[in-house]
Amino acid sequence: MTARGADETRWLSQEEREAWLAVVALMIKLPPALDSQLRTDAGLSFFEYMVLAMVSEQPDRSLQMSDIADLASASLSRLSHTVTRLEKQGLLVRHRVPGHGRRFRAVLTDAGLEKVAAAAPPHVMEVRRLLIDDLTDHELTVLTTVGRRVLGRLAPDCPA
Amino acid sequence: MTARGADETRWLSQEEREAWLAVVALMIKLPPALDSQLRTDAGLSFFEYMVLAMVSEQPDRSLQMSDIADLASASLSRLSHTVTRLEKQGLLVRHRVPGHGRRFRAVLTDAGLEKVAAAAPPHVMEVRRLLIDDLTDHELTVLTTVGRRVLGRLAPDCPA
DNA sequence: CAAGATTGACACATCAATCTTC
């Protein structure tokens, strides 16, 4: 970010730099804030919550590993480690899909369902407090469209 | 996020949920994307780059630990570990501030300065490609103001 | 051999405890 001699780098303008630093700061600080709230109120990390929440939203309380990874924006490897931990806590069980031997589904246990159900209300409240509630409709739209545009540019296969 | 019985939780609307998921996906995927580019082109993590860049922008190539932590949105602990690694690589040295015994400054070495200077151009290019270049002026403004508003709500002392 | 998923080794962040200087 430091200006050098006569190269062709298009350095960021003052406004661009400020926008970028704001995005970076958010990127760094938001996850720990969410982790902290969920850890305190429900004993879950944000990522663990996301996994449980995505599965809990399915009609049969179950979801294929690779689909969870997509929905939670995570690598299959990260997901696998996390599901192993959740399984040890009895919140989830892994199940081979009959007829599709390579595929595994994670199925929420009753304990898992109770856990998400208890975690969700305070979490949603925090998400509202931190971000959603102070957004105008227009800001909400901008956030959605900009977010999706960037995601689309992020290497289709870059899961991590 | 799953609807329960008759509680008072204000669940997210469809639009709110989409905006939130877009933000979350960005939060999760952008850092690895930046890490990957910097690791390939310069052998640095994004956080290491941020530290070196912040220091390199000072007139005397040096900056107090706690100020680096603020600028890079990191905890002092994380910074300390990282500076230890950078110091081992000869990119930085730690220095006690004369007259203020408790304070330490990190000073960029010549090697460190060369390292950032080499890393910056491809990094800025990537930042432009992923986010900045496709933003309208208006979107840039919205991002900055929304970002700062959220940061302001993030517990003044929540550094991590 | 490709797709779906797991594993282990390693790197890094976090948390609580500690140290030093004021």
Add this chain to the structure above:
DNA sequence: GAAGATTGATGTGTCAATCTTG
């Protein structure tokens, strides 16, 4: 005792290698 910073133990993510099924 508080501010500035460091340290060590622990937890979790990443990467490359592996395993299994189609």
